Amino acid sequence: METISENACFGGVQGVYSHRSESCDCDMTFGLFLPAEAKDGPVPVLWYLSGLTCTHENAMVKAAAQGWAAEQGIALIFPDTSPRGDDIANDEAFDLGQGAGFYVNATQNPWAPHFQMYDYITKELTDLVFDKFPLDVTRQAITGHSMGGHGALTIAMRETGRFASVSAFSPICNPTDSDWGRRQFTAYLGFEEDEWAEHDASLLMAKHGFDGPILIDTGTKDQFLDLLKPETLAQAAAAKRQEIIFRMQPGYDHSYFFVSTFMEDHITFHAEALYA
Amino acid sequence: METISENACFGGVQGVYSHRSESCDCDMTFGLFLPAEAKDGPVPVLWYLSGLTCTHENAMVKAAAQGWAAEQGIALIFPDTSPRGDDIANDEAFDLGQGAGFYVNATQNPWAPHFQMYDYITKELTDLVFDKFPLDVTRQAITGHSMGGHGALTIAMRETGRFASVSAFSPICNPTDSDWGRRQFTAYLGFEEDEWAEHDASLLMAKHGFDGPILIDTGTKDQFLDLLKPETLAQAAAAKRQEIIFRMQPGYDHSYFFVSTFMEDHITFHAEALYA
Numbered sequence: 413m414e415t416i417s418e419n420a421c422f423g424g425v426q427g428v429y430s431h432r433s434e435s436c437d438c439d440m441t442f443g444l445f446l447p448a449e450a451k452d453g454p455v456p457v458l459w460y461l462s463g464l465t466c467t468h469e470n471a472m473v474k475a476a477a478q479g480w481a482a483e484q485g486i487a488l489i490f491p492d493t494s495p496r497g498d499d500i501a502n503d504e505a506f507d508l509g510q511g512a513g514f515y516v517n518a519t520q521n522p523w524a525p526h527f528q529m530y531d532y533i534t535k536e537l538t539d540l541v542f543d544k545f546p547l548d549v550t551r552q553a554i555t556g557h558s559m560g561g562h563g564a565l566t567i568a569m570r571e572t573g574r575f576a577s578v579s580a581f582s583p584i585c586n587p588t589d590s591d592w593g594r595r596q597f598t599a600y601l602g603f604e605e606d607e608w609a610e611h612d613a614s615l616l617m618a619k620h621g622f623d624g625p626i627l628i629d630t631g632t633k634d635q636f637l638d639l640l641k642p643e644t645l646a647q648a649a650a651a652k653r654q655e656i657i658f659r660m661q662p663g664y665d666h667s668y669f670f671v672s673t674f675m676e677d678h679i680t681f682h683a684e685a686l687y688a
Numbered sequence: 689m690e691t692i693s694e695n696a697c698f699g700g701v702q703g704v705y706s707h708r709s710e711s712c713d714c715d716m717t718f719g720l721f722l723p724a725e726a727k728d729g730p731v732p733v734l735w736y737l738s739g740l741t742c743t744h745e746n747a748m749v750k751a752a753a754q755g756w757a758a759e760q761g762i763a764l765i766f767p768d769t770s771p772r773g774d775d776i777a778n779d780e781a782f783d784l785g786q787g788a789g790f791y792v793n794a795t796q797n798p799w800a801p802h803f804q805m806y807d808y809i810t811k812e813l814t815d816l817v818f819d820k821f822p823l824d825v826t827r828q829a830i831t832g833h834s835m836g837g838h839g840a841l842t843i844a845m846r847e848t849g850r851f852a853s854v855s856a857f858s859p860i861c862n863p864t865d866s867d868w869g870r871r872q873f874t875a876y877l878g879f880e881e882d883e884w885a886e887h888d889a890s891l892l893m894a895k896h897g898f899d900g901p902i903l904i905d906t907g908t909k910d911q912f913l914d915l916l917k918p919e920t921l922a923q924a925a926a927a928k929r930q931e932i933i934f935r936m937q938p939g940y941d942h943s944y945f946f947v948s949t950f951m952e953d954h955i956t957f958h959a960e961a962l963y964a
Contacts, residue, residue, distance in 0.1 A: 479949070669696065
């Protein structure tokens with residue numbers, strides 16, 4: 413693991429690190445914010461999964477999360493959204509290939525050799541950060557934005573018992589029935605739609621639910637509402653009698669201005685679960 | 689004036705606007721955050737002047753200022769740092785020309801026709817924003833980062849009576865004796881060094897001081913300390929018996945991670961002066 417940068421930030425350290433990933437068979441970069449409390453021992457962790465086109469950096473500089481994480485003594489992990497490199501498959505569309513891993517393990521070519529983002533996040537990067545940094549493996553929560561909200565919700569529901577809480581900002585809620593999902597799942601996972609169900613938050617909610625609290629925020633002026641389908645997840649959660657706070661925020665769109673506005677709420681929400 | 693974008697943000701609106709500038713003889717773009725209170729009438733204003741290489745956008749997305757401004761009911765103005773355009777003079781160096789206006793009115797060619805940033809900020813953009821938006825002209829404060837800290841301090845001391853308070857993050861404090869200053873003032877203002885004194889915060893402090901409170905934060909690990917010369921301003925302010933809070937923040941560098949860390953303090957500081 414190589415240190416790219418470390419900046420003092422809200423009494424802690426905002427670091428950027430790169431490492432050779434076996435899952436993705438390329439170098440991967442991630443951001444990690446450690447609050448001051450990490451000097452004295454392991455701290456709880458909030459994973460932040462980013463959306464389409466993002467690297468590890470976007471949320472790290474634009475989501476205004478570190479101040480609230482510092483106040484709660486919580487670390488933040490900002491993974492990249494896909495493998496990257498000139499020799500790695502890509503697509504001209506912004507929503508397929510590099511910057512658009514959709515948090516799945518691709519089984520189809522040309523994606524399968526590198527696009528193993530589910531394993532990368534849930535296993536390889538997990539092992540790495542808990543090995544190298546003072547993080548408390550028993551206190552983890554997860555959040556994300558857009559495609560990263562999809563990642564956070566699906567990972568939280570599949571990795572049973574691992575996360576105390578999950579939240580999302582304008583998540584893709586029903587990718588098996590959306591143009592943000594069907595095209596990508598076909599490319600990465602193939603035409604067998606049964607294989608897709610494990611990567612659809614609304615379907616997972618109907619089947620499993622989540623053993624903990626959920627917080628979802630979406631803007632009523634989000635320009636991608638038709639692709640996100642928050643109504644599908646709201647319906648599934650209510651039908652499942654899932655513990656959830658589901659909010660449609662009047663006037664807000666899909667941008668980081670929206671994400672940063674509600675970041676305090678999300679980190680406070682996770683802190684309550686992590687310190688319970 | 690043209691609206692480039694408006695996003696809901698912390699209950700208010702983060703807008704970006706462009707307009708034809710007479711001072712700079714080109715189109716100029718600026719960001720303006722209006723808190724929710726602006727719906728009911730004019731609100732106080734905090735000007736934020738950015739540093740080298742920045743446009744109106746950097747601080748708008750990375751300084752995490754809107755949340756604190758919303759809490760205090762204060763508007764934020766994010767001007768650009770220079771005129772821009774293919775037909776406008778520039779230099780290969782990042783610290784001269786476009787993105788590096790230094791908040792002066794250039795008298796030398798090739799800069800003089802467009803680089804009139806002092807007048808642009810203090811007159812033209814001022815007239816525009818108070819004409820077009822619900823802003824209270826009697827309640828203004830100013831801050832900035834690096835070159836923008838230099839701009840904030842020099843403008844505040846020269847525009848007597850206009851600003852209730854001034855603050856700065858890692859400001860260039862003594863440009864007439866720094867490589868961040870001498871080369872640019874020579875280019876923009878010519879070889880007559882007497883002309884430079886009105887654009888040097890430490891010299892203005894020794895001569896005039898500021899009729900209000902000042903807050904300065906600089907990191908002890910700032911990679912540009914030798915160019916910023918905070919010691920010069922600290923000495924001048926103490927000698928002048930100026931009301932000032934001058935802080936060297938241990939471990940922090942020159943980045944927006946530093947700026948965002950202390951943004952709450954700066955906005956709280958200005959709010960106290962603006963609502964006094």
